Amino acid sequence: MEASIEPQYNTISSLTKTLHELISQTLQMDRPNKPSAISPSGTGPQPSVHSEQGRVIASLPTGDSVEVLLYGATVVSWKANGRENLWVSEAAKLDGSKPVRGGVPIVFPCFGPPPKDHATSALPQHGFARNTTWEYLGKSSSESGKLASGGDDSVKLDFGLSSSQLSEDAKKAWGYDFALVYSVTLARDGLQTMLNVQNKGDKAFEFQMLLHTYFRIDNISKVAINGLGSTTYIDKVLNATEHQQSSPSLQITGEVDRVYKSIKLDTTSITQDGKSRLDVTRDGLSDSVVWNPWIEKAKSMGDFEPKDGYKNMVCVEVGAVDGWTKLEAGETFEGGMIVKSHA
Numbered sequence: 001m002e003a004s005i006e007p008q009y010n011t012i013s014s015l016t017k018t019l020h021e022l023i024s025q026t027l028q029m030d031r032p033n034k035p036s037a038i039s040p041s042g043t044g045p046q047p048s049v050h051s052e053q054g055r056v057i058a059s060l061p062t063g064d065s066v067e068v069l070l071y072g073a074t075v076v077s078w079k080a081n082g083r084e085n086l087w088v089s090e091a092a093k094l095d096g097s098k099p100v101r102g103g104v105p106i107v108f109p110c111f112g113p114p115p116k117d118h119a120t121s122a123l124p125q126h127g128f129a130r131n132t133t134w135e136y137l138g139k140s141s142s143e144s145g146k147l148a149s150g151g152d153d154s155v156k157l158d159f160g161l162s163s164s165q166l167s168e169d170a171k172k173a174w175g176y177d178f179a180l181v182y183s184v185t186l187a188r189d190g191l192q193t194m195l196n197v198q199n200k201g202d203k204a205f206e207f208q209m210l211l212h213t214y215f216r217i218d219n220i221s222k223v224a225i226n227g228l229g230s231t232t233y234i235d236k237v238l239n240a241t242e243h244q245q246s247s248p249s250l251q252i253t254g255e256v257d258r259v260y261k262s263i264k265l266d267t268t269s270i271t272q273d274g275k276s277r278l279d280v281t282r283d284g285l286s287d288s289v290v291w292n293p294w295i296e297k298a299k300s301m302g303d304f305e306p307k308d309g310y311k312n313m314v315c316v317e318v319g320a321v322d323g324w325t326k327l328e329a330g331e332t333f334e335g336g337m338i339v340k341s342h343a
């Protein structure tokens with residue numbers, strides 16, 4: 001039986017307070033590299049952050065930038081070295097009417113169509129996080145984490161979503177008391193996106209999560225995905241049967257929809273013409289999905305444009321999707337990725 005929610009937040013200010021408390025708890029967690037404040041030194045150009053039309057845009061003095069829609073906390077652009085690294089469909093809806101086809105939609109609390117016999121069964125495919133409007137919590141600090149740069153070379157944006165912000169339908173379908181904080185750190189040497197999941201209620205819940213990242217690439221026929229050799233995967237194109245990838249490198253020559261489980265190497269690399277293009281490092285997560293819809297599936301998706309856009313994108317999606325992660329009352333989980341873009 002699902003837990004019922006007691007109304008937690010009577011006012012917007014108590015919600016904001018709770019989310020800020022959550023952030024400060026997050027910042028106090030035992031991490032190898034504690035966050036440091038954005039340098040107020042003023043000795044050189046500083047990162048800039050501004051919001052406009054439901055999105056938050058951060059830029060570094062180098063010109064690198066990131067844009068995050070409040071709808072779904074979807075990262076819709078990440079530019080590094082003058083190049084866009086994310087693919088967004090020309091027909092993507094950015095008005096909150098449906099999840100964004102492109103960028104980095106957040107999949108939570110279920111991946112794919114939820115199983116009928118699970119507490120998520122009444123939710124839509126990939127859950128509610130990608131089609132709910134999040135709150136911008138501010139640029140609380142920069143965080144070096146596995147990124148080398150910090151201080152003036154990086155900026156961290158925090159976004160929050162809790163049970164009280166869900167639509168009535170979503171609350172009814174998944175009545176747990178939770179809080180999510182999504183931290184997007186733009187640094188000179190990469191982008192870090194971390195999802196912190198907290199069980200705020202008195203009942204355990206199970207969830208899956210995934211950062212459904214659409215990477216922009218020049219030409220799919222020149223691309224290889226490396227770091228998934230000797231890994232077991234579920235092939236959703238082949239009736240969800242289980243296989244093992246023997247080759248260290250995957251070339252994409254048709255529809256691919258694979259869930260790689262318990263991956264041994266932390267980093268999955270995308271190479272183009274044999275040269276490193278993007279390195280995707282899992283942090284606290286052990287699964288990844290590789291997806292390219294190819295010709296027919298791209299045609300069948302109304303919001304996928306241009307129709308031959310499958311040649312310019314590949315999804316490498318880090319997550320916890322093999323089975324379920326159980327979070328006891330009061331417990332917290334954190335997972336995400338660090339992506340490096342090679343010029």
Ligand SMILES: O=P(O)(O)OC[C@H]1O[C@@H](O)[C@H](O)[C@@H](O)[C@@H]1O
Pocket residue numbers: 099112125126212236257258289291317
């Ligand atoms: O069309 P959606 O809901 O955004 O999903 C896109 C794809 O997302 C991938 O993560 C799934 O593995 C695919 O099966 C799915 O088709």
